[in-house]
Amino acid sequence: MPTTSRRTRSDAARQLADLLRRQVLADETLPCEEDLTVEFSATRNTVREALALLRDDGLIARLPGVGTVVVGHKYPHGLNRLAGLAEVLREHGEVTNDVRAADLVPAPAVVAHRLGVPERSEVVYLERLRRLDGVPLSLDLTYLLPEIGKPLLAHDLAGRDVFALIEETSGQRLGYADIDVEALNADAETAAVLDVQPGAALLRWERLTHFADGRPVDLEYIRLRGDRLTMRARLDRS
Numbered sequence: 001m002p003t004t005s006r007r008t009r010s011d012a013a014r015q016l017a018d019l020l021r022r023q024v025l026a027d028e029t030l031p032c033e034e035d036l037t038v039e040f041s042a043t044r045n046t047v048r049e050a051l052a053l054l055r056d057d058g059l060i061a062r063l064p065g066v067g068t069v070v071v072g073h074k075y076p077h078g079l080n081r082l083a084g085l086a087e088v089l090r091e092h093g094e095v096t097n098d099v100r101a102a103d104l105v106p107a108p109a110v111v112a113h114r115l116g117v118p119e120r121s122e123v124v125y126l127e128r129l130r131r132l133d134g135v136p137l138s139l140d141l142t143y144l145l146p147e148i149g150k151p152l153l154a155h156d157l158a159g160r161d162v163f164a165l166i167e168e169t170s171g172q173r174l175g176y177a178d179i180d181v182e183a184l185n186a187d188a189e190t191a192a193v194l195d196v197q198p199g200a201a202l203l204r205w206e207r208l209t210h211f212a213d214g215r216p217v218d219l220e221y222i223r224l225r226g227d228r229l230t231m232r233a234r235l236d237r238s
Helices: 008-024 032-041 044-056 109-113 146-152 162-172 186-192
Strands: 060-063 067-070 075-078 095-106 122-132 136-143 174-185 200-212 218-223 231-232
Touching: 008 044, 008 186, 032 044, 044 060, 109 122, 109 218, 122 146, 136 146, 136 162, 136 186, 146 162, 162 174, 162 218
Parallel strands: 075 231
Antiparallel strands: 060 067, 095 122, 122 136, 136 218, 174 200, 200 218
């Protein structure tokens, strides 16, 4: 027999906010409150609470005399293809990089282990603030094998994706990457760099990229603004 647990208005509002979020992210105009109550068989208070959740996420605004308008824009980033940020977002604007560091450094133990080099041997370290049409999007910390990274230092790191430069300078194709994704809150320093409030939601990637023959080449620690990107992929059950 079907059972119905006791649910609060906040439970219903959260459910409704999830249903409306895709429309908001697609920049679709939301119906008025009255139409939403009819479409979702919800009370007006539930609708208002759901819209407040979307407003608190920075996605919509309630303007006097206008109604609900979409103000937050998130850009889709696919997780089922290995590509640089400029490749992924080329339909949405121009990706540029503020190069904060580009130099040879001794490899920390964890980096040496992941890249398969002796501990404290030299690797190339890149730190870049990445922008989409001038708006801060991610902070990327990258370690590269010295024979791969050194040639990159003579190229346009401000305007080019590292992946494209690696293939261009090495003459080898990248093959695959192992990636871990987790959510975290922005510390004060990262928040200042990314132009968000301390404690704002970030996505943290740890990505180890390999050549087609399986050799590791590039280890990245990436912090992405949670209010600017959404992750998308198609998962097959095969």
